[in-house]
Amino acid sequence: MIKRKVVLRFPAAVVELPFIYTLAREFDVVANILKANINPRKEGSMVVELSAEDEKYEAAVNYLQSRGIVILPLEQQIIWVEDRCTQCGACTVICPTNALWMKRPEMTVSFCSEKCVVCEQCLKACPARAVEALYLAGE
Amino acid sequence: MKQLRTIKEINEKIAKGKVVVATAEEIVSMVAEKGVEKTARQVDVVTTGTFGPMCSSGAFLNLGHTTPRMRMSKVYLNGVNAYAGIAAVDVYLGATEIPETDPANSVFPGAFNYGGAHVIEDLLSGKKVLLEATSYGTNCYPLQKLEKWITLDDIKDAYLFNPRNCYQNYNVAVNLSDRTIYTYMGILKPHLGNANYCSAGQLSPLLNDLLYRTIGVGTKIFLGGGVGYVAWHGTQHNPHAPRTEGGVPRGGAGTLALIGDLKQMSPKYLRGVSFLGYGVSMQVGVGVPIPILDEEILQFTAVSDEEILAPIVDYSEAYPQGTEEILGEVSYAELKSGTIVIRGKEVPTAPLSSYPKAKEIAETLKQWILKGEFTLTEPVAALPSAEFAVNFARQPEKE
Numbered sequence: 001m002i003k004r005k006v007v008l009r010f011p012a013a014v015v016e017l018p019f020i021y022t023l024a025r026e027f028d029v030v031a032n033i034l035k036a037n038i039n040p041r042k043e044g045s046m047v048v049e050l051s052a053e054d055e056k057y058e059a060a061v062n063y064l065q066s067r068g069i070v071i072l073p074l075e076q077q078i079i080w081v082e083d084r085c086t087q088c089g090a091c092t093v094i095c096p097t098n099a100l101w102m103k104r105p106e107m108t109v110s111f112c113s114e115k116c117v118v119c120e121q122c123l124k125a126c127p128a129r130a131v132e133a134l135y136l137a138g139e
Numbered sequence: 140m141k142q143l144r145t146i147k148e149i150n151e152k153i154a155k156g157k158v159v160v161a162t163a164e165e166i167v168s169m170v171a172e173k174g175v176e177k178t179a180r181q182v183d184v185v186t187t188g189t190f191g192p193m194c195s196s197g198a199f200l201n202l203g204h205t206t207p208r209m210r211m212s213k214v215y216l217n218g219v220n221a222y223a224g225i226a227a228v229d230v231y232l233g234a235t236e237i238p239e240t241d242p243a244n245s246v247f248p249g250a251f252n253y254g255g256a257h258v259i260e261d262l263l264s265g266k267k268v269l270l271e272a273t274s275y276g277t278n279c280y281p282l283q284k285l286e287k288w289i290t291l292d293d294i295k296d297a298y299l300f301n302p303r304n305c306y307q308n309y310n311v312a313v314n315l316s317d318r319t320i321y322t323y324m325g326i327l328k329p330h331l332g333n334a335n336y337c338s339a340g341q342l343s344p345l346l347n348d349l350l351y352r353t354i355g356v357g358t359k360i361f362l363g364g365g366v367g368y369v370a371w372h373g374t375q376h377n378p379h380a381p382r383t384e385g386g387v388p389r390g391g392a393g394t395l396a397l398i399g400d401l402k403q404m405s406p407k408y409l410r411g412v413s414f415l416g417y418g419v420s421m422q423v424g425v426g427v428p429i430p431i432l433d434e435e436i437l438q439f440t441a442v443s444d445e446e447i448l449a450p451i452v453d454y455s456e457a458y459p460q461g462t463e464e465i466l467g468e469v470s471y472a473e474l475k476s477g478t479i480v481i482r483g484k485e486v487p488t489a490p491l492s493s494y495p496k497a498k499e500i501a502e503t504l505k506q507w508i509l510k511g512e513f514t515l516t517e518p519v520a521a522l523p524s525a526e527f528a529v530n531f532a533r534q535p536e537k538e
Contacts, residue, residue, distance in 0.1 A: 093325075105475065
């Protein structure tokens with residue numbers, strides 16, 4: 001069983017075709033769409049979680065690639081909005097990797113994105129809602 | 140004790156631009172360096188500051204009369220209920236009120252993304268807010284339903300009135316249980332996973348005037364970025380709380396009720412915040428000037444983080460059950476270091492109250508006074524205080 005979050009990039013020529021339907025019907029792939037967008041040039045992008053038996057997953061990936069769809073691994077990113085942060089520090093004791101930490105003795109919050117594992121615990125621990133999650137396609 | 144100066148004399152110095160002001164942080168090292176006597180002669184005013192979640196806050200709004208006129212029995216601002224059981228078109232918008240459509244903790248832990256405090260922040264940010272009002276009709280007030288978008292400018296009168304702010308010291312919250320708990324002191328991880336405290340310590344207003352000798356009813360202050368006043372002692376004001384020899388309360392003691400014109404305040408110093416699994420609160424910025432009328436008042440302002448102790452309380456059992464049990468005491472100097480030791484375990488700490496913002500407020504108030512934009516006031520009436528003989532023996536005296 002494979003379960004993976006990926007970003008699909010659809011060229012304009014195929015953007016109107018019902019791929020998700022085909023994935024389900026032909027390949028037994030469960031596609032959980034997290035985010036989808038079609039830009040003004042009619043190119044599509046979709047953040048989707050695909051799960052299927054190993055062989056069927058491989059077959060589904062081959063099928064999508066043969067139709068010109070680019071499949072990229074999903075990378076999530078945590079954005080710390082410094083302007084909204086009120087330096088209360090509530091996130092710093094919740095963050096498991098010290099990516100959000102307090103500079104002392106200044107008592108100001110800092111964020112180190114290299115240490116962040118995108119567990120998203122900070123999102124709701126932050127009373128001022130100064131942390132946001134961003135979904136990006138990795139190259 | 141020999142009086143060094145009066146408030147009138149300080150105001151004269153402010154007018155002449157000759158006043159000497161220090162923040163409550165600066166005064167600690169000044170006294171350590173020069174001693175009490177010399178510093179007291181030199182410094183006229185010490186400014187304090189605090190910026191933390193203060194749930195007992197809200198605003199009185201007069202929404203202005205409509206045509207035809209309306210009583211307004213039920214009022215909502217962006218879906219948040221404002222109490223309208225007072226005169227026609229007067230309401231009180233409480234900081235912690237949440238929309239009736241918010242699922243609260245029915246899906247635990249609730250997110251509480253929006254509430255009264257956020258409405259206040261939105262109004263201050265110049266955003267449009269949806270006003271919905273209903274009422275029964277009367278001969279004098281016939282209109283029964285109203286829906287319109289308003290801004291702070293459309294509101295006739297708006298003043299912040301916070302029944303309980305500026306707690307003089309507070310608990311350090313921890314969790315002894317085996318599951319995560321969600322409190323007004325933030326998320327507390329199991330088995331002493333973290334310790335959250337909430338005071339500006341040596342910068343906090345009431346920790347610089349331990350027996351309320353200068354802060355009283357009518358004291359002019361920095362409130363939410365504008366000018367406000369102490370209206371009364373706050374709810375739960377408890378001057379008789381246990382104190383150290385130096386007079387510092389060893390837990391929550393005095394509180395202040397504050398008032399001020401919302402229209403001159405700033406969203407920078409009044410912020411809506413959401414505590415997961417608990418609710419909405421408002422971060423309030425307050426700064427109080429302390430006139431150095433004699434050496435005792437100066438000694439109170441010179442109290443440092445090392446000398447202020449806070450009780451460690453278990454929020455999984457002792458706090459909710461209302462037992463007085465504490466797990467020990469710890470100084471703000473230790474809390475600020477980032478870790479404290481409880482029952483032999485190193486526990487990371489988080490302040491909740493923002494020290495850099497508190498410092499910024501104390502510094503802003505200092506600049507207002509130095510520029511002659513802010514004068515000091517005599518209190519109209521004293522706050523209830525405690526009979527307490529302060530022992531300054533522990534304070535260093537260097538000349």
